[in-house]
Amino acid sequence: MNKDIIATIKDNVIQGRKTQKDVGIDDTFAGTPGVVELVQQALEKNISPQVIITDGLTAGMQVVGEKFSTKEYFIPDMLASAEAVGAAMDILKPVLESANVETKGKFAIATVKGDIHDIGKNIVAILLKGSGYEVHDLGVDVPAEKVVEFVREEKPGYLGLSALLTTTMTEMGVVIKALEESKLRNSIKVLIGGAAVSDEFAQEIGADAYCVDGFQAVKALEAFEIAKA
């Protein structure tokens, strides 16, 4: 029975169905419970959150990633699955906290000061949340001091900075410098992305990684996690 519900969670992650009203790829899922309802049912049946995450959510996302890499899935499919997993993690978060289970880590993300473009930032946020990270979206046009303040108070392990414009990309360097001046730089890995920036620019300003898209951001964080371990 437990196996059935976990397998169904996995299937619904693959279908990208957050709730019962969502359409999947396969019409036969129409009207059936989505990931949110199924995770609630699983908790009611006292299934452990770790099993839900490992065998349901993560296993589903693994399949989604494979389908994306073989071009069977498109980014909207990937995002739908990630959103479903993100919503499931919101439900599981208090349960995990009360059981003192550690999450993957906190990730703060912002579009830098002077720039209001946020499509890329939002996609990265959805994908990372769907990968199990606790994502804090600081918004757009965020000044360096606000970023520093958040890092000081919330102590995220990772910071993502986004900029679309060549006129605002230099603000990323300002944020990194402000973190250094506040003695916070060593406590956090800084990832940058956006149309205007590059790997070379990341090195110039002292960022830890340049990510061409959200998928690379997920990979970069996984690499950092492995290095930490």
Added chain:
Amino acid sequence: MPRKGILVDKPYERLTREQVELIHQASMKILTDPGLISFNREAVDILHSHGATVESIAGDHQSWQVKIPEQVVLSAMDSAPKTVKLGARNPDNTLIMHGDEPRVYLITGSETNIWLDVDFPAYVNKADPTREIRVPEFKPRRGTVDDLCQSAHVCEHLEMVDGYIRTINIQDRDITEENKDVNKFFASLNNSTKHFMSGLTNLKQLDNVVRMAELIAGGKKALEDNPIISFITCLVKSPLQFVDDTTGTFIEVCRRGLPIVVSSSPQAGTTAPIKEAGIMAQINAEVLAGITLGQLVKPGTPVLYGSVPVRARMDTLGDSYGSVETSQYNIDCVQMARFYKLPNYSTSGVCDSKIPGQQSSIERLFSDIVVTMSGPQFLHCAFGLLDCNSVFCLLQAVLDDAHFKMIEFFLRQPRIDQPELEAMLEQIQEVVATPQKLYIGHIRPLLRSGEISGVYPFEGSGEADDVFEIAYERMKELLARPVEHIDRETTAKIFEEIPGILPRLNIYESGS
């Protein structure tokens, strides 16, 4: 169910109604002065018996000056069917063409002599021998019957190809003037279930190919109901001449009641005036003369208004299918055919370029887009043709299919109505109220519905231009797919009754 083709909602027109009528009137004048020169005696007799004035011309060849009065032409236009059906071995591939409906069917052809093979040898960078790239190399050779089979096979699987005109002239050692027709018809029909159109090399073979079609269709009546084959004849040689042998072929095909294209291909600058008004008045007169003859032979003969006008190249005085004016003339002809409510056979996609590449893509795509937009019913859009009309490359045909998929998508009618707008307003209100303000979630229901155009199918990875290599793989994949051949029993009957078909084309006997 017939094939859908591309229904052009609002066809692009270059000419005003007044200009169309002016061209018509000029063509009527041309048909009476100077009229046409006919080198075919039977055509002269038929036209003369219906009111044309005929005068013998002194010279080496027997020829006659034929002047066709307007009322003879108009009466013939009345008897020409306004709807033409081109059948197919697979009834789902039937083409229904209404003269007043701009539904475009995309057809291959024409016949070329040269087949272009492609290979991808590796080249090493002299400065950095670790760097290696594969570059397409094209090698021309004479076409064979095996090539024709391959071409029909791939075109059977190309999604946008609605019908098949033979693409390659078969020049094997065992192909003669006597057996060429039966072999090209059999090779094409056996490898494609789509409609097949062809010219005829030898009039003596007409009854053999018609009989072959009857055997495949299921009898004489079945072929009448489902004409799986049709013919194209260039009975007119510009300016204003009925050629003896092709006119003879045309008359015989009309007598058998099978669909036929009356095609004229004047070259602006040499065999027609360089100015648009001149070539239009002349080609229209030439096509109308052919249609008139066909209707006098057998009223009600299904006929297509065939136009292949082209401008001359100024450097060689050869055809310049890639010139912009060529597309203009073709679009004008589409309008003229529509004026007479006759289905139109038009031309696009023939390019001046000798090999696939940037020039080829630009020239063919330009004319493919604009001529399709004008709404001809039968668009001979030269899948795979290069170097005007002399080279065929299967790889190019695969590339062309992708181009036409884009054109088809572009010409879809917009869906903007009250329910759609209300749904969109609701969507906008919903998304704007979310923190992320992204519409991505609403893409999914459409992703696999065909409502979103796909990426270019031959896009490479990174910065490499891998288009040819990816298209080549696609071509091989299509060749590996099976086709529905003519069944064993019918094949046996064909080989029994029709002389001259090469034994190696019998897949049930040769083991191929």
